[in-house]
Amino acid sequence: MLSKNTLKFIKSLQQKKFRKQEQLFFVEGGKNVTELLQSDYEVTQVLFTTQFGKDNSVLLNAIKAEIFEVSQSTLESVGSFQSNDSVLAVAKCKPNIPIGLASDEWAIALDDVKDPGNLGTIIRIADWYGIQKLFLSEESAEFYNPKVVNASMGSFSRIMFSYTDLKKLFEKSDLPIYGAYLEGKSIYDSKFGKGGIILMGNESNGISKELEPYVSHKITIPRFGHAESLNVAVATAIFCDNMKRNSI
Amino acid sequence: MLSKNTLKFIKSLQQKKFRKQEQLFFVEGGKNVTELLQSDYEVTQVLFTTQFGKDNSVLLNAIKAEIFEVSQSTLESVGSFQSNDSVLAVAKCKPNIPIGLASDEWAIALDDVKDPGNLGTIIRIADWYGIQKLFLSEESAEFYNPKVVNASMGSFSRIMFSYTDLKKLFEKSDLPIYGAYLEGKSIYDSKFGKGGIILMGNESNGISKELEPYVSHKITIPRFGHAESLNVAVATAIFCDNMKRNSI
Numbered sequence: 081m082l083s084k085n086t087l088k089f090i091k092s093l094q095q096k097k098f099r100k101q102e103q104l105f106f107v108e109g110g111k112n113v114t115e116l117l118q119s120d121y122e123v124t125q126v127l128f129t130t131q132f133g134k135d136n137s138v139l140l141n142a143i144k145a146e147i148f149e150v151s152q153s154t155l156e157s158v159g160s161f162q163s164n165d166s167v168l169a170v171a172k173c174k175p176n177i178p179i180g181l182a183s184d185e186w187a188i189a190l191d192d193v194k195d196p197g198n199l200g201t202i203i204r205i206a207d208w209y210g211i212q213k214l215f216l217s218e219e220s221a222e223f224y225n226p227k228v229v230n231a232s233m234g235s236f237s238r239i240m241f242s243y244t245d246l247k248k249l250f251e252k253s254d255l256p257i258y259g260a261y262l263e264g265k266s267i268y269d270s271k272f273g274k275g276g277i278i279l280m281g282n283e284s285n286g287i288s289k290e291l292e293p294y295v296s297h298k299i300t301i302p303r304f305g306h307a308e309s310l311n312v313a314v315a316t317a318i319f320c321d322n323m324k325r326n327s328i
Numbered sequence: 329m330l331s332k333n334t335l336k337f338i339k340s341l342q343q344k345k346f347r348k349q350e351q352l353f354f355v356e357g358g359k360n361v362t363e364l365l366q367s368d369y370e371v372t373q374v375l376f377t378t379q380f381g382k383d384n385s386v387l388l389n390a391i392k393a394e395i396f397e398v399s400q401s402t403l404e405s406v407g408s409f410q411s412n413d414s415v416l417a418v419a420k421c422k423p424n425i426p427i428g429l430a431s432d433e434w435a436i437a438l439d440d441v442k443d444p445g446n447l448g449t450i451i452r453i454a455d456w457y458g459i460q461k462l463f464l465s466e467e468s469a470e471f472y473n474p475k476v477v478n479a480s481m482g483s484f485s486r487i488m489f490s491y492t493d494l495k496k497l498f499e500k501s502d503l504p505i506y507g508a509y510l511e512g513k514s515i516y517d518s519k520f521g522k523g524g525i526i527l528m529g530n531e532s533n534g535i536s537k538e539l540e541p542y543v544s545h546k547i548t549i550p551r552f553g554h555a556e557s558l559n560v561a562v563a564t565a566i567f568c569d570n571m572k573r574n575s576i
Binding site (some may be wrong): 111156197200201204205206207208209210211222233234235237238268302303304305306307309310311313314315318321322325 | 341359404443449452453455456458460481482483486497514532549551552553554555556557558559561562566567569570572573
């Protein structure tokens with residue numbers, strides 16, 4: 081039986097403070113939750129509608145979590161979606177641990193990317209291009225914010241991430257760092273090696289001054305019109321696409 | 329003197345119904361409004377804070393619109409921004425008229441792209457890549473929705489657009505149409521000509537069946553990881569980038 085207290089508890093996970101305290105987060109919608117249930121995340125509760133239960137009985141029977149059949153309005157009252165006719169699941173956050181990077185591997189590093197929608201979209205892009213590791217400055221958006229999870233369209237479950245002091249990380253690394261600048265070498269003329277870090281800066285200020293000395297390749301996406309800049313997720317995608325194109 | 333009725337009227341432009349009826353829309357924030365004031369849009373009113381007025385006196389003196397110095401809280405009470413310490417302007421919508429396309433020109437066509445943030449981001453991308461023309465199916469998001477205007481970061485003021493029946497448009501056109509499909513020819517192996525139309529589909533369903541026969545080039549962005557798809561604005565950017573790269 082799903083108690084009012086449990087519902088209240090799940091709803092509290094909309095707030096960062098409670099996610100941090102409880103080390104739990106929630107995931108909404110069929111696409112995101114089915115990806116979650118097939119991942120290595122530890123799921124604690126699943127709330128689902130009759131229809132979702134019928135369509136996903138095998139998946140639901142295979143997991144250890146508490147499962148509750150609920151109404152659509154219950155889902156909408158605890159989650160962040162205005163409309164949710166399928167499912168919401170609660171899972172344990174992964175601990176923030178350092179991650180390594182081999183010399184033939186790619187990672188994305190984000191220097192204070194603040195907008196949760198941008199972070200979620202970048203996670204989806206990384207997953208599309210087969211980049212599994214993400215380094216985040218400590219001021220970047222929070223990985224388990226519902227807007228991040230939603231925008232990632234399930235890809236959050238496949239990405240390794242680490243919040244870290246990027247300056248210290250770069251100091252210790254001898255991997256090439258490809259940074260997005262408005263005044264760099266054209267990406268069309270740039271060679272990407274076998275591995276390295278793609279560094280993207282803050283939405284308003286770009287890459288911070290203190291990280292600039294570590295950028296081994298300053299790269300620009302050529303502009304043909306008049307927009308002042310590109311959205312950071314869009315620029316990340318173009319970097320990944322050019323990196324893959326130039327490496328095949 | 330700025331009356332309560334005028335404030336109420338501007339606030340009503342948050343709703344599509346009133347934008348359609350009055351053929352007016354509003355623009356918020358310093359970046360978007362300064363671009364608006366330098367465009368060929370007819371601006372009717374500008375509400376600004378003391379600071380914005382000081383920083384932009386030349387621009388404000390040069391326009392014909394009614395101008396009002398207001399408090400930050402007034403700006404926030406009429407507009408869609410939670411926080412706006414600079415400016416909001418009202419301007420006349422442009423009429424929806426057919427636009428032509430020369431054989432050496434590029435345009436983007438959107439088949440029911442519904443999300444205003446996606447449309448705004450696509451407008452910014454088009455403007456970055458020097459694509460000035462946008463064809464929108466009648467079910468696509470509304471160009472003058474505040475979320476579209478905001479996400480465009482001022483680029484809305486430089487893009488020509490037309491809501492039209494895409495099927496009829498394509499029937500009459502002999503330009504190449506490059507459509508984004510999950511199962512097409514790799515974009516890395518595709519040649520783009522001197523002009524044509526880049527066609528992007530709906531967020532959930534892609535390009536509709538009825539438009540498929542008109543697509544002369546079915547093109548895919550290669551996937552290296554596990555995400556099921558890319559966001560439509562991200563995919564548009566990768567198309568534009570590859571088109572420009574292959575044409576220089």
